[in-house]
Amino acid sequence: MNPSLPIVDIRSGTSPIDDPSVAQQLDRALQKHGFCYISGHNIATDNIKTIFDAAHRFHALPGPAKQAIKINPFHRGYIGFNTSTAVTSSVEKPTRPNYSESFMAMQPVFPDHPRWGTAIFGPNQWPDSLMPAFKAEVEDYYAAMEYLALELIQRLAVALGQDPHIFDQVFDDPTVFLRLLHYPAVAASTTADGYGSAPHTDHGFLTLVSQDLTGGLEVLTRDNQWIPAVPIPDTFVLNVADMLSYWSGGRWPSTPHRVSLSAKERYSVAFFFDPTFETQVRPFPSLTRPGDNDSPIHYGNYLMHRFNSNYDYRSTR
DSSP: OOOSSOEEEOOTTTSOTTOHHHHHHHHHHHHHTSEEEEESOSOOHHHHHHHHHHHHHHHTSOHHHHHTTBOOTTSOEEEOTTOBOOTTOSSOOOSSOOOOEEEEEEOOOOTTSTTTTSTTOSOOOOOTTTOTTHHHHHHHHHHHHHHHHHHHHHHHHHHTTSOTTTTGGGGSSOEEEEEEEEEOOOOHHHHTTOOSEEEEOOSSSEEEEEEOSSOOEEEEOTTSOEEEOOOOTTOEEEEEOHHHHHHTTTSSOOOOEEEOOOSSOEEEEEEEEEOOTTOEEOOOGGGOOTTOOOOOEEHHHHHHHHHHHHBGGGGGO
């Protein structure tokens, strides 16, 4: 099947950050879809295989072992089935919670952090006794993806006609989520009124998703048609999230997307790269028109509103 979304070869290591060809391709793709595939990146195939192997081993653990590190108040740990509902969706009101499970790690923070113990500033959780290598495998992938994301924020700045370093300061202490997702196989009767992930937009800056070959990720086009983000080996699906869309003055949409359920189980690894919690986001003046809303949005407050609305564990705090 031919991909419905464009593929952009960023030629990491051989193409300069301000390469106009890469910038133009990114701009065209993201203007049209808010999504594209990224190829030519510097993430080794073995690194991707290792994180998927780790995800399979984690989700094969017995339920009580995963519940032992259930998601904590800082949004880190195991997120069980039917514990999140996309009530902030602008597309439709879901009738059921998302039918998926996941492991969530975030940027490491320590007790000397000025916001330690608040919001998302707390410890990650690991199944150390059952999976002693898991923490190192996750952190290795995290480090590789952070390096790629820091390259991409500069390429995206150029694609928006800005200095490549314009975002650097707001990512000096980035908010990062690495999520290992599992969507189980379901009977045909369940697929009709349920989702692995209901239609939603992402809350932050950019998302990079690595998929297995099962398929199921779908993107809403401007004419309200759902198209598949067909799995392509050695690529990442990149999508614009709400804060980047706002920074772009709406030039790049934060596009609704969903994960459909099927008779085959699906694994994916999602890397969400967002700005520093205290960042005030405003559209670039060069990308706004008279009368456009350009009032600042506090990223951290926006993030916590989304979490408080969509995750069951937040309502019990």
